[in-house]
Amino acid sequence: MTTRSVAHLPAGVIGNGSLLATLSRRGEIERLFWPHVDRGQHLGELRLGVVAGERTRWLDEEPFIHTQSYVDDAVILRTRAVDAELDVELVDLVLAERPVLARIVRPRKAGCRLVVYCRPELHESSRYGAAEALSGGRLVFYNNDVALALGVVRQARAVCGSTRGGEGSDVFATACTGRPEGEDIASGAVDGVLVCDLPEEAVLLAAFGRSREHALAELDSMLPVRGDALVRARATHDRERLGSAAPPEAADVGVAPLYRRSLLTFDVVADRDTGGVIAAPEMDREFERSGGYGFVWARDLAFCTLAFLASDREDLARRALRWLRAAQGRQGFWSQRHWTNGAVAPSWCRHQMDETGAALFVFEASFRELADEALDQELWPAAKRAARFLAAFTDPRTGLPGATHDLWEESEAEHAYTAAAVGAGLSAAAAMAERHEPAEAERFSLAGEEIRAAVERELWLEERGHYGRAFTTGANGDREAIDTGVDASLLGLAWPFAVAAPHSPRMRSTVAAIEEKLLRPHGGLARYEGDTYAGGNAWILTTLWLGLWYRQVGDEEGLARCVAFAQSHQTELGLLPEQVADDGRPAWVVPLTWSHAMLVLAVRPELTLIRERTRSHEAASAVQQA
Known part of the structure; x- marks a missing residue:
């Protein structure tokens, strides 16, 4: 076991509405949720290393420098890890319809070996675990009705072990030397290692199932598939999903990539079986800095x-x-x-x-x-x-x-x-x-x-x-x-609910007070006076809310300013945070689903019900003036 500390804020998310993974800026898989996107976080660690010489170089550690991007308009994340000796590309994706995570490893240097270390926490616990190292270089971990099977698309060697009494893992210690040692079967707090040659490409597959046999069957059915085929299949699926959605209608065509990333994010955080949509992938399960986000709010x-x-x-x-x-x-x-x-x-x-x-x-x-x-x-x-x-x-x-x-x-x-x-x-x-x-x-x-x-x-x-x-x-x-x-939620009197006339002097005066008290120098809108939560910063969703009121009263320039704020404060991967710090950095939860929803609403035409409620006020005002 290592001393890994997972950051509160992930850099990227991938998934299929049933299996959800969050990744760090270093390309490390931080969390794995299955079979629902809100609970069942089954991962302690899943680390990749490259043996060059006599030791394992873990790709998520210094001195590697990391760069990341999504592959075009797809839920496929590419990470490049580079130092003075090695240059390795990682491509991560979740199969569109299967409970399988794929990690494609492509070194620029021949003659290396790949080391995969896994320490599961099935059912969010290290207790009562079981592990087996099987022929063909496969690992399977299981605990009651959750199993996780790992394998590499090439000949590999597998070992497993366990940690007891808070002692370190012998399996991990030997993995660091590039020559892992362990057992064929273990129980308790278990871990395991796969090692294989890495000439040009290796594909690591991690498959979930409701039993040891089911997880291994999922794994074995995919092991013959090459990495480029997996990438093409996921990219095709995402392209078809985007093709079935309406395009953005914002005047600035530059917002289109963020709009498409928002639609793809919906597919990751919307539970495929139930329809519930989580506020964000859970990043604070101990409720240390918040009340948690991996839940469904009706609002x-x-x-x-x-x-x-x-x-x-x-x-x-x-x-x-x-x-x-x-x-x-x-x-x-x-x-x-x-x-x-x-x-x-x-x-x-x-x-x-x-x-x-x-x-x-x-x-x-x-x-x-x-x-x-x-x-x-x-x-x-x-x-x-x-x-x-x-x-x-x-x-x-x-x-x-x-x-x-x-x-x-x-x-x-x-x-x-x-x-x-x-x-x-x-x-x-x-x-x-x-x-x-x-x-x-x-x-x-x-x-x-x-x-x-x-x-x-x-x-x-x-x-x-x-x-x-x-x-x-x-x-x-x-x-x-x-x-x-003064509170940004007063905007809700007009948009979307229109219980107050959006064009009325009262509403315009209220919005003027909101702008005076809550607008930050960088153009973002805070929630309310004196807010201190997570720094009390401006929020993406409140800023877009202001933009939606602007559109409601015919101010397209005001709408464009608010959309531009969201666009300019997305993360490097095109995800929208909850907040934006005064120095312009994305802050706190990433991605916040509500932020993405408001972006979509701001760049698509107004919905019929909102439009009709707005017009009813306009008609009433015209009658009064007559």
Whole structure:
């Protein structure tokens, strides 16, 4: 066992919606999730070394200098490791339809040997492991119903071993000499090594299965395949996926590569079996610096589904909508966050009702785009339960939705953004009711209108010239005071929910306050005044949110500035982070799915429901002026 420390932030991600891998800037596989993208992180270490002379040179260590890029528009990552003696190219990919990771190793220098060291943590644990070194140079590790088989597409030698009592690994120690020694079978905290000649190319395959036999069968079926064939197959698959999506319509054609990378990222983080989409590949499983990101939030999923609809990714949209239907709680609302299988995940608040409002909104948005009556019928029972709950979840003193946590998950109050999502969600439910149970429509429509009126009556701050963020509540639930802070989520009053007129003097004045208080010198928008989370930086998604409001009011130049900010602050691999530091560096979580969703929404035409809600305000304003 080595003393490897995995960074919080990966450089790249590859996967197929079932098997997900994150990689470091050094080309090291950091995490392997299977068979779902949110849990079952099965890797301790998977390291590659080259024997040149009398010792193993591990490719993820200094003095190697590393460069990385994705291969064209594909979920294939190329890493080049170079020092004074060696020049090695690594090409990493996951097979599109199989639980198999491929690592293609291509040295520029002949006469080397490849060393592969693996220390699994099946079921996220080193306990109860088993390992076997098999004929033909194959390794298989297994623990209950998860097995991982490794092999190289050429003749190899395999050994395995175990570590006990916190002692170091003899297998790893001998692997460092280039002459690994070990056993044919081991148990406990296990590891293993493969070694083979490396004349021009070696292909390492890592295959998962539900049993030792299944994993070995997956491995053996692919071992005859050459690396270039694997690359062509994955590239073809990704090209076809992109070809089925709508192209970007932004004026700046330079954003097209980022748009395509966003679509490919969706395929990596959207769970193929369940339809749940994680906020990001988990990078903080101990919750040391955050609450974790490898979960499904109904809010994030709603925005992602809007992006799926906007980009014609109907397959992802339908699966996401069905995930929402299945994950709904019995009371009618969605919990703070869930696992991809719909089970409630660890949380730190009772509820965030904006999520339930957003789910209703996206149900109706999907009908406007897909016109799928059967799907609409399928979603209606969930929509009715949610709308009935939200219609009753109102503070009679204010007319606003009752106290709940905000979308930033930091405070419980009666929030303006929650009111926007819930009000628009109830209006969406009323439209659905007209198609399914007209007797419910008036009730939901009236509830939505009352919330809209309450926003104008209770949250507009005349002396400050902007909407207030929330009514705070005391320990006994009594209203204490209005929170006058400026928050980027106030943009949600206009886009996408349009409970406030986007063009109105009040909304324009609110946006002016947001720009004054939250815009950073580099052009990014912070979340709110006094934010300290992970540095309190500007966020990609809030900046694009501002851009979407600009477009809503006809300011295409403003939209272009915000899209340009996202484009200029993507990572070197074309992924969008959660935040951007004041010095311009991408900061914190990479990739954040919501960031990519907002980018897609910003460079595709406005969705029908949002466009219609915006126009209804314009029409009402015209009537008033007449």
